[in-house]
Amino acid sequence: QQQVKQSPQSLIVQKGGISIINCAYENTAFDYFPWYQQFPGKGPALLIAIRPDVSEKKEGRFTISFNKSAKQFSLHIMDSQPGDSATYFCAASLDTGTASKLTFGTGTRLQVTL
Amino acid sequence: GAVVSQHPSRVICKSGTSVKIECRSLDFQATTMFWYRQFPKQSLMLMATSNEGSKATYEQGVEKDKFLINHASLTLSTLTVTSAHPEDSSFYICSASNRFSYEQYFGPGTRLTVT
Numbered sequence: 001q002q003q004v005k006q007s008p009q010s011l012i013v014q015k016g017g018i019s020i021i022n023c024a025y026e027n028t029a030f031d032y033f034p035w036y037q038q039f040p041g042k043g044p045a046l047l048i049a050i051r052p053d054v055s056e057k058k059e060g061r062f063t064i065s066f067n068k069s070a071k072q073f074s075l076h077i078m079d080s081q082p083g084d085s086a087t088y089f090c091a092a093s094l095d096t097g098t099a100s101k102l103t104f105g106t107g108t109r110l111q112v113t114l
Numbered sequence: 115g116a117v118v119s120q121h122p123s124r125v126i127c128k129s130g131t132s133v134k135i136e137c138r139s140l141d142f143q144a145t146t147m148f149w150y151r152q153f154p155k156q157s158l159m160l161m162a163t164s165n166e167g168s169k170a171t172y173e174q175g176v177e178k179d180k181f182l183i184n185h186a187s188l189t190l191s192t193l194t195v196t197s198a199h200p201e202d203s204s205f206y207i208c209s210a211s212n213r214f215s216y217e218q219y220f221g222p223g224t225r226l227t228v229t
Contacts, residue, residue: 032216043120043207043220044158089157093216100216101148102209104157 004092006105013112019077021108023090026071032093032100035064035075037086038107044089048075080112116142118210120221127198128229135193135224137208143188144210148218149181152205164191198228 005024013019023033032051036044050057050064050073057064063076077084090105117140127133137147146165150158162178164170164185172178180202182194191210195202205225209218 034217036220041205041223041225043118043209043223045220046217049217100211100218101160101163102158102218103160106157107155109155 004090004103004105006090006108008108009106010109011111013077013080013110015080015082015112015114017080017112019080019084019110019112020074021088021090021110022072022074023092023105024070024072025092027092027094028071030092030094030103033064033066033073034091034093034102035062036089036091036104038089039086047088077110080110082112082114085110085112116140116210116219118144118208118219118221120206120208120224122224123222124225124227126227126229129199130197132194132196133198133226135195135206135208135226137191137193137210137221139189139210139219142210142219143212144191145188145212146210147185147191148209148211149183149191149193150207150209152207152223154205158207161193195226198226200228202226203228 034049035047038044048059048062061078066073088108091102093100119138121136149161152158161176162170162172170183185191207223209220211218
């Protein structure tokens with residue numbers, strides 16, 4: 001019930017195209033859904049996050065769409081650029097009272113070609 | 115976002131020795147720090163959660179006597195891998211947060227290689 005399923009495992013998009021990564025969860029107690037970007041040999045960096053009380057959040061070229069009834073959320077990267085080539089992780093957070101533990105998806109390796 | 119550092123960035127040690135990894139929050143007080151392990155081309159797996167001044171809480175399957183975690187101050191947590199073996203070779207990443215935010219700020223990671 002703590003799993004977060006992520007797809008696709010890898011994705012190749014042409015420069016200027018839209019990259020779409022999907023995640024699904026089971027535990028309805030999750031209350032915070034961040035997306036992280038990770039470059040090889042580096043720690044993950046927060047891209048954008050959403051709470052379950054909104055259905056969409058946009059920051060620049062990055063948009064999260066959230067479907068609470070389906071327990072699914074997705075990341076859209078508009079106008080994808082070669083510099084966006086990285087591994088993307090969705091996550092879901094559960095407030096345990098003293099800390100919010102993150103459960104990560106399996107990751108999507110995005111390659112943006114010229 | 116807040117800045118979290120880790121030291122060292124890379125370490126190579128011999129089998130049977132111990133190695134300590136430091137995680138520091140540079141510009142905020144981290145009431146909670148998390149330690150993750152990441153194998154190549156895999157996701158981050160939470161190892162333990164530590165709150166300042168108290169014992170760490172380990173995830174199921176993580177040996178607390180092998181992975182010693184100390185969170186003695188609001189800006190520093192350490193992970194000591196004791197009696198390291200080649201199978202402990204991995205990328206270890208810490209993150210920090212405080213009670214006022216859901217966000218976790220990640221360090222740059224430490225690549226541990228045990229020979």
